[in-house]
Amino acid sequence: xxxNNIFITGSTGVVGKPLLRKIVDQGHNVFxxxxxxxxxxxxxxxxxxxxKGDLFSESTYDHLSDKNIxxxxxxxxxxxxxxxxxxxMFKANVEGTKQMLELGNRLKIKKFIYTSSAVTLGEKLGSVxxxxxxHRGYFLSKYEESKFLAEKEAFNYDKDFQFVSVNPSSVQxxxxxxxxAKFLISTLNKKxxxxxxxxxxxxDIDDCTDGHYQALLNGEANERYxxxxxxxxxxxxxxxxxxxxxxxxxxxxxxxSGLKIIAPLGDLYKLVSNSSPLICSESARVLxxxxxxxxxKAEDKLNINYIDLEMFMKKTINWLIDExxxxxxxx
Numbered sequence: 462x463x464x465n466n467i468f469i470t471g472s473t474g475v476v477g478k479p480l481l482r483k484i485v486d487q488g489h490n491v492f493x494x495x496x497x498x499x500x501x502x503x504x505x506x507x508x509x510x511x512x513k514g515d516l517f518s519e520s521t522y523d524h525l526s527d528k529n530i531x532x533x534x535x536x537x538x539x540x541x542x543x544x545x546x547x548x549x550m551f552k553a554n555v556e557g558t559k560q561m562l563e564l565g566n567r568l569k570i571k572k573f574i575y576t577s578s579a580v581t582l583g584e585k586l587g588s589v590x591x592x593x594x595x596h597r598g599y600f601l602s603k604y605e606e607s608k609f610l611a612e613k614e615a616f617n618y619d620k621d622f623q624f625v626s627v628n629p630s631s632v633q634x635x636x637x638x639x640x641x642a643k644f645l646i647s648t649l650n651k652k653x654x655x656x657x658x659x660x661x662x663x664x665d666i667d668d669c670t671d672g673h674y675q676a677l678l679n680g681e682a683n684e685r686y687x688x689x690x691x692x693x694x695x696x697x698x699x700x701x702x703x704x705x706x707x708x709x710x711x712x713x714x715x716x717x718s719g720l721k722i723i724a725p726l727g728d729l730y731k732l733v734s735n736s737s738p739l740i741c742s743e744s745a746r747v748l749x750x751x752x753x754x755x756x757x758k759a760e761d762k763l764n765i766n767y768i769d770l771e772m773f774m775k776k777t778i779n780w781l782i783d784e785x786x787x788x789x790x791x792x
Contacts, residue, residue, distance in 0.1 A: 462488065463531070463571070464489065464531040464571065464572065464677060465489060465490060465529070465531055466489070466490045466492070466528055466529050466532075467484055467489045467491050467492070467530070467531065467532050467533070468491075468494070468512070468525060468528075468530050468532075468533045468534070468568075468570075469481060469484070469491060469492070469493050469494070469533070469534040469535075469536065470493075470494045470516065470533075470534070470535050470536055470537035470561060471494075471535070471536030471537030471538065471576070472493040472495070472500075472509075472536070473493075473495065473499075473500045473503070474536065474537070475632055475636060475637050475639070475666070476536050476576060476629065476632055476666075476669055476670075477534075477536040477537070478503075478636070479636065479666060479667070479669075479670040480534065480536065480673050480674065481507065481509065482507065483670050483671075483673075483674050484534075485507045485508065485509060487674070490510075491507070491508075491509045491510070492509070492510045492511075492512050492524075492525060492528060492530070493509050493510070493511055493512065494512050494514060494515070494516075494521065494537070495511050495512070495513065495514075496513065496514060496515045496518075512524045516537060516553065516556075516557035516560050516561065517557065521564060522564060522567055522568070525564075525568055526567075526568070530568045530570050531570060531571050531572070532570055532571060532572040532573065532574065532677060533561060533564070533565050533568075533572075533573045534574045534576070534673065534677075535558060535561045535573065535574070535575050535576065536576040538553060538554050538576065538608070538611075539553040539554060540604050540640065541603075541604065541737070542602060542604065542737065542741070542743060542744045542747070543727060543731055543737040543738050543739075543740075543741035543743060543744055544603065544731075545732070545734075545735070545737065547603040547604075547607070550603065550604065550607050551603075551607045551610070554607040554608055554610075555607060555610050555611045555614060558575065558611045558614060558615055559614055559615075561573075562615060562618045562620060562624075565620065565621075565622055566619075566621050566622070569621065569622075570622045571622055571623065572622055572623045572624075572625070572677060572680075573620070573622055573623065573624045574625050574627060574673060574676050574677050574680065575612075575615055575624065575625065575627065576627055576629070576673070577608055577611070577612045577615075577627065577628045577685065578604075578605075578608045578629065579628045579629060579662070579687050579688075579689065579752065579754050580601070580602075580604070580605040580608060580609075580752075581596075581605065581608050581609045581612045581628060582594040582596070582687070582754070583596030583597045583598075583605070583609065584597065584752070584753070584754075585597045586750055586751075587660075587753075588753070589753045589754070589755050590687070590752065590753065590754045590755065591687060591754070591755040591757075591758065592628075592684075592685050592686070592687055592758055596609070601743065601746040601747045601750055602743040602744070602746065602747050603743060605747075612626060612685075616683065623680075623682040624682060624683060625676045625677075625680035625681070625682065625683075625684060625685070625686070626684070626686070627672060627673055627676050627680075627685070627686055627688060627759075628685055628686065628688065629664045629669050629672070629687075629688040630662040630663060630664045630687070630688065630689040630690075630752065630754045630756070631661070631663050631664065631752075632663075632664055632669050633645070633663050633664070633665065633666065633773075633777065634665045634666035634773065634776065634777050634780075635666060635776060635777060635780035636666055636780075637666060638781075638784075638786060644656075645777075645781075646781065646786050646787060648699075648710065648712070649702075649708060649710075649781065649787045649789065650788070651710060652710050652711065653710065653711055653712070653713050654710055654712050654713070655712070655713050655714075655715050656695055656699075656712045656713070656714055656715065657714065657717060657720065657748055658694070658695055658696060658714050658717075659694065659695050659748070659749070659751035660692065660693075660751035660752060660753045661692065661693055661694065661695060661698060661751065661752070662689050662691075662692040662752045662753060662754040663689070663690055663691060663693075663773070664688045664689050664690045665767070665768045665773050667768070668688060668690045668765060668767050668768055669688055671765055672688040672759055672763060672765050675759075675763035675764060675765060676759075676763060679762065679764065680762075680763065681762070686758055686759040686762065686763055687754055687755065687756050687759060688756050688759050688765075689755065689756030689759075689767075690756065690767040690768050690769075691767065691768075691769060691770050692752075692753050692754060693770055697770075698770075699712060701770055701771060701774055702774060702778075705771065705774055705775060705778075705792050706778060706789055706790070706792045707789055707790050708789060717748075720740065720745050720748060720749060721745050721749065723740065724740055724741055724742045724744070724745035725742060726738075726740075727739070727740045727741035727742070727744070727745075728741050728742050774792075775792050778791075778792060779791045779792060
């Protein structure tokens with residue numbers, strides 16, 4: 462096996478956990494970075510060797526120096542919106558990535574798969590984002606800025622190994638209940654959900670997992686691959702939802718201008734509170750911008766077979782029903 466021994470960061474997150482299972486199932490020896498004991502049972506059941514620490518632990522190299530690590534999956538990162546102090550996010554995303562790149566050099570690995578984000582494309586409003594997009598020149602959020610800077614540092618870093626960037630769009634599907642997935646759950650549980658008319662791009666969690674693994678096997682050095690299963694609109698998504706399920710809600714569409722008007726209230730709340738508001742200026746910019754991404758390069762070069770919207774809706778909603786997040790009949 463070309464990449465027998467693999468080190469992975471962020472192995473217990475939305476993207477990392479299914480990928481962890483995938484690379485174990487494919488017969489690789491896996492070493493997973495973790496600072497918590499919460500996932501010790503998972504690692505043990507999968508035969509994964511835990512490396513205790515975080516992205517900045519000086520002991521990580523010592524733990525791995527004799528393990529003949531062939532490849533690194535660097536998935537760990539922080540995604541926070543409306544944060545009062547985003548410095549920690551920048552440290553994790555930018556400086557943490559540089560730490561892992563240096564670790565790769567020291568371990569003399571063959572390949573490094575980096576989980577970036579499609580937001581780094583910075584496509585202009587209404588345009589299609591792909592690997593060749595010119596960034597609009599300003600950032601919608603601090604998260605976008607931190608991932609943009611991290612990806613730039615990664616490509617420019619003096620590396621002694623093959624480097625591949627994987628840029629997923631919004632990762633959704635079974636297992637995802639946090640972040641933007643909350644909007645889907647909230648919509649399914651309401652008769653009159655408040656929504657915005659917008660463009661939506663989604664990568665199914667299984668497609669995201671396969672895309673990462675195929676990037677290890679087939680990704681070319683110094684290339685990036687956008688992962689996007691499909692793009693749709695909020696209206697099309699709800700139309701498909703109503704055609705497939707018993708959900709009969711009547712969404713109340715909020716004007717984008719209205720969202721921008723109330724966003725400063727969230728900024729004020731952020732200043733006087735220790736918690737983050739749901740809506741602030743940067744989240745309003747993200748929500749009103751929307752995204753249209755093109756994942757065809759990964760489909761072609763990495764041999765990914767993306768799921769379609771209907772199959773995605775069926776498996777995601779049925780999982781939410783099974784896990785008691787939604788009270789509907791299975792479809």
